[in-house]
Amino acid sequence: MISIVVPIYNEESLIEELFERTITAISKITDSFEIICVDDGSNDNTLNKLVSFHKQENRFKVLSLSRNFGHQRAILAGLSYAKGEYIGIMDGDLQDPPELFGKFYSKLENEFQVVYGIRKKRKESIIKKFAYWMFYRILKSWSEIDIHLDSGDFSMFTREVLNEMLSMPEQSVFLRGMRSWVGFRQTGVEYERNRREKGKTKYSIRKLLQLAANGIFSFSYVPIKFLGHLGITIILFSIIYAIYIIVKKLFYGNMPQGFTTLILVIIFFSGIQLVSIRILGEYIVRTYKETKKRQLFIIKDKFL
Ligand code: UDP
Ligand code: MG
Numbered sequence: 001m002i003s004i005v006v007p008i009y010n011e012e013s014l015i016e017e018l019f020e021r022t023i024t025a026i027s028k029i030t031d032s033f034e035i036i037c038v039d040d041g042s043n044d045n046t047l048n049k050l051v052s053f054h055k056q057e058n059r060f061k062v063l064s065l066s067r068n069f070g071h072q073r074a075i076l077a078g079l080s081y082a083k084g085e086y087i088g089i090m091d092g093d094l095q096d097p098p099e100l101f102g103k104f105y106s107k108l109e110n111e112f113q114v115v116y117g118i119r120k121k122r123k124e125s126i127i128k129k130f131a132y133w134m135f136y137r138i139l140k141s142w143s144e145i146d147i148h149l150d151s152g153d154f155s156m157f158t159r160e161v162l163n164e165m166l167s168m169p170e171q172s173v174f175l176r177g178m179r180s181w182v183g184f185r186q187t188g189v190e191y192e193r194n195r196r197e198k199g200k201t202k203y204s205i206r207k208l209l210q211l212a213a214n215g216i217f218s219f220s221y222v223p224i225k226f227l228g229h230l231g232i233t234i235i236l237f238s239i240i241y242a243i244y245i246i247v248k249k250l251f252y253g254n255m256p257q258g259f260t261t262l263i264l265v266i267i268f269f270s271g272i273q274l275v276s277i278r279i280l281g282e283y284i285v286r287t288y289k290e291t292k293k294r295q296l297f298i299i300k301d302k303f304l
Pocket of ligand 2: 091196
């Protein structure tokens with residue numbers, strides 16, 4: 001059996017197409033499947049539409065969250081209800097083509113436990129493309145996991161991988177990182193990520209930055225190590241400068257003057273200290289969140 005998890009937030013204009021295309025694409029693989037749509041607290045007609053399709057086809061299942069918990073947690077809610085042996089994740093806006101699951105599945109059957117989509121061409125604005133490009137490269141070089149460049153959540157994996165992912169206790173959910181962290185045999189399939197046909201993106205620049213910070217802070221200790229490197233570099237500089245001044249004083253008898261320089265140095269290092277405290281604070285806040293151990297999502301209604 002195959003389970004496909006689809007997070008959906010205010011996508012009323014897309015539900016018909018989502019239903020038709022996903023059912024058709026998955027039916028080509030097997031008749032034994034379930035599509036689990038997670039309504040992430042939509043405030044338009046999304047939930048009603050989903051439920052009416054559920055009445056028409058009971059393999060099209062709907063979970064409704066009590067409020068908007070965000071893309072990552074919505075997926076997690078769906079994953080926790082998936083019954084299949086093979087589990088797929090795709091966005092509800094059809095930017096990830098469901099037709100590709102056939103290819104994912106054939107690779108899973110053979111030798112792999114995880115198959116993920118690699119976005120070959122993004123049809124987005126230049127700024128967004130550049131931001132994504134930068135982010136994945138930073139994450140790759142900083143993080144301790146081997147995360148593939150330009151892979152998103154669009155993927156399919158086996159039950160054993162899902163079980164491992166679900167037993168990760170973290171509060172800050174970064175699925176593509178978690179999927180990579182668990183290991184097993186993984187491979188990517190290139191695809192062209194389509195432009196969104198209808199509706200608007202739910203990821204504002206702020207939310208994207210949050211997701212990016214999540215990826216970096218959850219899977220890397222580079223920011224905190226960086227503070228150490230920076231400190232040592234500054235100390236070295238100041239020692240060299242001190243030697244220079246002493247030598248100058250001994251041989252030429254003059255001390256450097258410079259009120260302006262002094263003020264600049266003080267301001268500069270005050271800035272560095274504040275940024276450092278901010279980075280430390282990020283780890284503290286994250287530790288605090290983890291210790292609170294709140295539930296990650298609340299399911300209000302189930303149409304299974
Ligand atoms: N989504 C969600 N909860 C949110 C934001 C988004 O379930 O709080 C869903 C959204 O409906 C879509 C998917 O997550 O199906 C990806 O979101 P979006 O297309 O807005 O992101 P983008 O493709 O622009 O990165
Ligand atoms: Mg999208």
